[in-house]
Amino acid sequence: MREERSGEFERVNDLSESVSDAVFRRLRQDIILGTLPPGSKIKLEKARERYSISISSLREILCRLSAENLVLAEGQRGFEVSPVSRQELAELADLRIVLECHAIGLSFATGDLEWEGSIVAAHHRLAAVERRLLAGDIARTIDWVRCDWEFHRAIVAASKSTTLLQHLSSVFDRFLRYHMLAGSFRGNAVVDDHKLLFERALARDADGARQIITSHVRNGVEHILREPQFLSKP
Template identity: 90%
Template sequence: MQEERSGEHERTNDSETVSDAVFRRLRHDIIMGILLPGSKIKLEKARERYSISISSLREILSRLSAENLVLAEGQRGFEVSPVSRQELTELADLRTVLECHAIGLSFAAGDLEWEGSIVAAHHRLAAVERRLLAGDVARTIDWVRCDWEFHRAIVAASNSATLLQSLSSVFDRFLRYHMLAGSFRGKAVVDDHKLLFERALARDADGAKEIITSHVQKGIDHIMKDPKFLSGR
């Protein structure tokens, strides 16, 4: 075995260690479908790909296991967590509960700065969505980022770090299903975001919760209809 790499807890910038950066990269690769559900994660190959030691890689995979993105198989190693209709439904329900609760808190506490962040986030999201509707599929990655930034801005004033962290994790796991099935579902999702934006500025929490509930359910329907996804699962 090659000598373990040193310096993996050194900072790559003011706030992130090398291990943190690899964790983020590996997590991104799972969520974006680059590492497919059920695929084995071979430690030596992953060590070379992510330029990190085996021991640190094991720690990272254990962290991902805690988010149910990776399965630890004892002596058999690790694999990317499989997908299922049941998990998709459970994630959708959990996302709806968390996001609707966060909306109630955020709409009650939000100030002018909060409103401004929503306006800016929606402006960026709408710009990317226009490009996607025009056929520029290369902007899908930008859309994924802007979509979360918009939803996060909506609930940012909830003042609950634990709630937002939980929502972020569930949001990403739900997103993985979208990426496997084909992430962007066209004008319908654009219309949902516009309505949610309007409800947020109007401080209409009940209306926003209705939109989120419908928005998530339509996401499930979109995934379930995709012929190349979840077939036979």
Template identity: 75%
Template sequence: MLKRVVESTETVGDVVFRQIRQDIISGALPPGAKIKLEQAKERYSISVSSLREILCRLTNENLVIAEGQRGFEVSPASRKELIELADLRIVLETHAIGLAFAAGNLEWEGQIVAAHHKLAAAEKNLLAGDASRTIDWVRYDWEFHQAIVSACNSATLMTTLSSVFDRFLRYHMLAQSFRGKAVVDDHKLLFELAIKRDVEGAREVVRRHVQSGVEHVLKSGRIP
């Protein structure tokens, strides 16, 4: 997901929370990195007390570990967590697909069309070797998957899926490579199945899509 647009109603704490979260997911703050409060205070231009509150919020998503008096560190990456996140994403996303396909309207279909158009454009550039578009792909990938399930009418389900999606995405950022044509084909097929409202077909694509993502990350050799 990795939201980057600052809303006018956001507080400074909200903005810094998102910045730190984004830095963890993108790998700018790598797994196991110590978060030194004095240094982080300068980096993010926020008070130590507010920083502590933000880091405590991030512990709720298992992105940060609180070490008592020793401070905080970025949660480690592991094969076990990757597999657990993949399983959870499949459960949440396939359930949301059933709800969304039953309730979606013409406006919902339009959102899917627009989201896939942007994603396909970013993927075309990545396949052509333009790695500078990776950050676009990260954003558009979530927007596409989010659009497909957005008609599920469950804010709790969407919030939980968003968190799991981002934590799963962190592993792909650590792998430091794009999956190539196979992921592009998955997205094209998922788009077509969504427009047809083929629930079981879309669910099967998501299962395969997520599991192949796990295999790609593990093959990178960058996860313990």
């Protein structure tokens, strides 16, 4: 079963998922979470052993990831994880704001009681994980990654645009990669943003929600760029 791509990490394998799809999800997760760092070479033989898949299937998967700009195909030199840059981060932030704000308008106009219930449930799960993170339980970071997307996705789910949600989910994950590389949770500021966004969603206040998303993303960029590894990036 294929859903919006974002939160590939969150999905549970089912009987319909092919080996290739499962490896695609795992490899993509490893890139987004920084397990495979930016600029690192993806050696096909080692990757074949790590992910238990044939070289030909692995090449196909890497080409799919290349289409998302998560992997660079270097011709005869093989593949490497895409590097990061301040410019790409800014572009991803702008694109996420445009897509998410548009999806909010569509979703708020058509959302029903079931949609509201899904937002309440998603925020409840997210808030519980954020409380653990604020208490210093950094082992919950992966849970936060999953719950953060589930919450944002729930808010825009009633937009009923598969294409829009697919593009948003891809951009969301690519933006998330920068947060994971920065390696620190933004703390109470993020929690407060999510609470306000939750309230605006239930009030169907699209303009208010758009303002929160815009500041939420912009503040995230500023937080990332304060980390030492990004200070010298072009």
